[in-house]
Amino acid sequence: MNNIAIKFDHVSKKYFRGGKYQPSLSEWLKTIITGEGFQRSEFKALDKISFVIKKGQAIGIIGDNGAGKSTILKLMARITYPNEGEIEINGKVAGLLELGAGFNGELTGKENVYIYGSILGLNKNHINKIYPKIVNFSELKDFMNSPVKHYSAGMMARLAFSVSIFVEPDILLVDEVLAVGDISFRKKCLKFMKDYSKNSNHTVIFISHSLSHLKKLCPYLFWIEKGKVKAYGKTREIIKTYRSASL
């Protein structure tokens, strides 16, 4: 059995920068004909990055703003695609890339749970089964029939997190979303993710600027800087060097 969850092999991601971030018609035509991404490299979000993450781990990612942490997660989730290199993903990916989970504001919390579940490939019976768990974990019982547009940021994060975990992805991505939750919910989520990653089939990838959260959840950390892996190692040691470098 392959025990690799995620493998990045010399992966680069380039973005346009500045006012002319729209590709020109000739760039579009080239993409349509060749099937390749836009080659204009004004900003390298990731620069030939390589790493392997094994199953059954909780891995943290730290780094300054704009270092490329979120881009890594978006590549894992197939939201965006690399310009160079290869990515291997084994298993179902779900998670929270920023707030909101793409909820439709007009619809109720309950309706959104069903939509989100079916996007992640669950059928109605399955969602019926996990729905009470989601409500219970999010503690939003009284709000499930209100439109999501009336939710607070914290409530939205609660619901999104709860849905993501109960679809039971093999690879759970969590990008800095706990920041808006209150202390008790954060604790609950951290505990859940910790237990979740103990299953040898589950992998948790956790981006956070909260060093204490990282310490609690992840035994190992990646430190990303300017689109490269600056360091990888035991959480305590990485945090120590990261701290002293940031001061």
Next chain:
Amino acid sequence: MLIKPQLQNNIISQLKELWKFRHLIITFVWRDLRAKYRQTTVGVLWTIIQPLSMTVVFTLIFSKFLKVSSNGVPYPAFSFIALATWTFIARSIKASATNLISNYGLMYKIYFPREVIPLSIVLTSLIDFLIAGLIMFIILAIYRIPLSWHAVFMPIIILIQILLAIAVSLFASSTTIIFRDLEFVWPFLIQIGMYASPIIYSIRNLQTRYKLLFYINPITGVVEGYRSIFLYHEIPNFIFLGISLCFSLIMMVFSYFVFKRIERYFIDVI
């Protein structure tokens, strides 16, 4: 699963993947129908108010004031049948042009084959169209126009109409991503298109030299087809229908190809 910079999938695996996500199309339809009328009072009635009121206005202007001929059939039936069809195509285009962009939030969070969005739009418009179809039968009954055996051609015409809508929706959605300006161009192209198509008039009344122009319009076959089978009780014009079908198929293959090629860069450029 291996992710590479170039698109690896061929058309068959793309279609297989789309088939796996077929439930999502239904989910999106259900979501759009619920969200669309959520805070309105008459709700789903809006679906029929629009073509009905257009029919009333058109009947007044073109039949009563301008005396446009509808070849002996009541003008409201004559125009409603065409307006319902036109509304279906127009809604598909308009919504496809904007919905990829308005579903940005969702596309930014979760992977799914993006063509699910234009396809669900066509299906949503189809539901509206079928409701309008029921109204049409009521109109036929009011004017005592009987149903003849020619109605058996209806499934063929509907099928061509759906293919056409899928083709133009895929085309509109991907080209609008490439040229954002098109978002503003589609509405007035649709308006011009309505006058350029036999919606308020019939090609039967046109001189032969103008008729040629309508051969290249893929809407003609569909609209005139419905009129033939329901109003004139005759076999539809298969040349017009064949042109519509060929146009739709070619455009659909082309648009799907382009759509899949640029799909993975939507998020980077929206």
